[in-house]
Amino acid sequence: MGAAQSGPKITAQDRAVLDLKIQRDKVRQYQKRIEVVLDAEKRVAKESLAAGRKDRALIALRRRKYQEQLLVKTDQQLETLESLVSSVEFSLVQKDVMFGLQQGNSVLKEMHKEMSLEQVERLMEDTAEAVAYQREVDEMLMSSMTVEEEEAVQRELQQLQVEQLGMPAVPETVPVGQLPEVPTTEPEHMVPETGKVQETQPEGRVALEA
């Protein structure tokens, strides 16, 4: 063994955890042994009582009581050991977390080094230029459009918005007799209203959609 084994090195902490756990296992085994004795003493007491030997039954019960006390004591020891094991394991986890944080921090610092302020500014300038260029293109496209075309585009947008709101779905399913009131009044009000609103908005945005 040993030569072919890979994996992390066995540290002193690992050995300490192992030793603690072995101690804990020993206490557990000891408890098992006591439990067997407890059962045996109880059986002896019962048998003695059945045979009419009260004194012997009493002795057995006293021994049983003593063993029970031992069991309680070992329980306490076991608790101490187990809490020690879990706090050691927890601090190992904490150590790992610390290491992870450290690494993350150094990576972040390096990233910041690469992202110097000047570079960011230059990049932002470039972006602003690109935006301006895009706007110019939009305006040129807009001016090449007639008023009717623009209106058609607006109508199309309107229709899309209505569809998105799920409006047309209603008239399709509702019986024909109930239709007239709803569709005739609403669209007529809505078209001019929203149309005005659209006109006041910057025109570049609308043209982008087309």
Next chain:
Amino acid sequence: MGLELAPYQAPSGFLLPSIHSWSAFYTYQPNPRTFLTQSQDWTSLLLAYARFRRLWLLALSDADAAAAGLGEGGKGTEWAEALHNPRLRPPRTISRKILLLVIEQLIASDRAIPDPPKQTSSVVLCWRSVPEWAGVLHEWALKTGQTNTILTLFEISNPAVESELSGMPEVLLRRAIAVLARTGKAQVIEGGEGGGVRFFP
């Protein structure tokens, strides 16, 4: 022959194969070819029974104990259903000769580990093969989140929460760990006493 050859449901719930109700099954068959089938039937019966009742140890003396029909709590009685058939007339028990040969065959085919080593009268049965146990062990470590921590062997075979590995003999456990260590999925830590193991995902 008073008994029909039919599977029999033992009191433990294990379904004994029909051959278990055949008298000749319990005596050594001198014909090599017949014996081959006989020993194969015995090995599969013993492994299936061990698996069903989660029995780990098989000893040559279990045959005698089964025949003697030791009382409640007596050692060896757990094998009685498989090694002994009281419903036959006269009742039959596997002969020591067959049991010895069967145990030797189990050892030869890696389905049993001599414990203590270098003898053939007491073995730990591998009703799952050692690589299969290695898989179960690794799966358990993953599922219970026990990778990368040090575990003692006692802790694995006596877990606080009952598992497939409960009660597993140390010999078998060590073999399974060795399989995992070979593929870098476990690391054995030799301690002063007992020793430990660390699993990797």
